[in-house]
Amino acid sequence: MDCLHVQWMLSAFLDGRIVDSEKRSLEEHLKTCAECGGRHAGMVAVQTTLRDVPVRKVDRHLSLSLRSMASREAARRRRQVDFRAKVHDLTGRLSFWASGLMKPLALPAAGGLATAVLLFVAVMTSFQGIISAPQPGDVPTVLATEALLKSTLLDTALEEINVEVLVDEQGRVTDYSLPKDIDMAARQELKREIGKSLLFSKFQPATTFGQPTSGWVRVKFRRTQLEVRG
Amino acid sequence: MPEEQVLLEGLRSGDETAYELLIAHFQQPVFGLVQRLIDDHNEASDVTQEVFLKIFRSVNQFRGESSLKTWIYRIAVNEAYNRRRWFGRHRKPETELEAQEPGRSHLDHLHDRSRSPYDLVLNEEWKSAIEKALAGLNPAFRSAVVLRDLEDLSYEEIADVLDISLGTVKSRILRGRESLRRALIEQFEPARGFAFSPQPAD
Structure with a gap:
């Protein structure tokens, strides 16, 4: 054990x-090393001296002041x-009063709520069939629909051709245009050919808010075959 | 500790006996500790009153995580430290009318008839030297040394009071004692018998 280590541990050793x-x-080290032995003796002397210094007693004036303060x-x-305690008591009373006030209402309120729920469920179940059954003359709720091709008779030599057709409110063709890339x-x-075919085609007119x-x-x-796109 | 619990319950409920008991039990230790930490008798009295006021006012906040003694000592150390800082900033030099220690008269020295005048003088010199050395000590080391050597608290209690780790407690006590030892060596010449040079044991 070297001196540095011993000196570091001296205080803990004393305690x-x-x-x-x-x-x-x-x-063992203290027996052989004068320097560390001196430090140890010094620390013992410091500790003893500190403990020997008498502590001044609390004087009468301070003692009286402390007692007076304690009493206050x-x-x-x-x-x-x-x-x-008063606040707690008051809170308890208020709580008891509120509880007594609400208790008579609790059973009727709960019963009323349960009855309302049961009635609602029963009524909604019986209304289900009526609501879902379609009625003739019902107007679709969508705001606007596009014109639709019902039937046509077309005999063309081309593989595929797109034609834009203007359909009036009575489902008749009033105009059409051909693609520009045809010679x-x-x-x-x-x-x-298209004109002839369109004469024999039937269309359903477009609608806005249910009106053609x-x-x-x-x-x-x-x-x-043919495809129609709006 | 059941007695401590009873005492705390009494303090919380405003039982005058509990307050009296606390004062009777702790006034001297608190006063002694504060006095060791701030060197001034009158200031120590004021700080002691402040410590007890703080104890009474904050007894509801005491959670029992440490002992009541440790909690009280913590308040005392903090108050003394605060006062010491305030005192350091605001103190003005004062001249005492009588060249005697506050709270003590010359008669106090004459009561002990068992000692010779030489012993008394030497003893007074020793006390004066240690008090001077203690006053010059770094406040952090001083608190640790006072709590250990004068209040006899364990390292764990000191750690709790000062809110520091055990390693720091150990270090502060060591450095505090070492500083005191050096300060005393500086005050006493070897010829007057305060040279720490023991002879190696046989």
Whole structure:
């Protein structure tokens, strides 16, 4: 054990705060090292001197002041405790009063609520069939619908062609336009065929707020089938 | 501790006997501790009153996580430290009318007839030297040394009072004692018998 370590442990040694093995080593070191022994003796002397210095007694004046203050504080505390007790008592009474006031209402209120729920469930169940049954003449709730192609007779040599058709409020074709990428010769022939076909096509007019109105519809004709897109 | 609980209950309910008991039990330790920490008798009296006022006012906040003694000592150390700081800023030099220690008269020294005049003088010199050394000590080390060597608190209690770790307690006590030892060596020449140079044991 070196001197630095011993000097670091001297204070704890004085207070008996080191383990036995360290204590034995330290005692051995103190027997042989004058410097550490001197420090140890010095610390013992300091500790003894400190303990020997008498503590001044509390004088009569301070003692009286403390007692007087204690008496005042005790009275103050009692007032606080009394006030808290009063508040607690008042709170308890109010709670009891409120509880007594609400109890007679509790059963009727709960019964009324339960009855209302039961009635609502029963009535809504019986109304379910009536609400879901469709009625003739019902107007769809959607605000606007587009014109629809009902039927057509088209015989064209082209594989596929898109035609935009203007349908009036009575479902009649009032105008149509062909794609611009068709050459002029084919265009004339095609215009004639499409025009003929559209004469025999039936459309459902577009609607706004349930009322028929004119509107464009795009019709895709194919050799074997046709698609209609609004 | 059941007695402590009873005492605390009494304090919380405003039982005058509990207040009297607390004063009777703790006035001297608190006063002694404060006096050791601030060096001034009159200030120590004021601080002691403030400590007890704080104890009475905050007894409801005491949760019992430490002992009542430790809690009271913590308040005392904090109050003394605050007063010491305030005192350090505001104190003006005063001249005492009588060259005697406050609270003590010359008669106090004559009561002990068992000691010779030489012993008395030497004893007074020793006391004066240790008090001077203690006064010059760093407040952090001083609190630790006072609580350990004068109030006889354990390291754990000191850690609790000063709100520091056990390692710091150990370090502060060591450094405080070492500083005191050096201060005393400086005050006493070796010729007057205060040279710590023991002879190695046989």
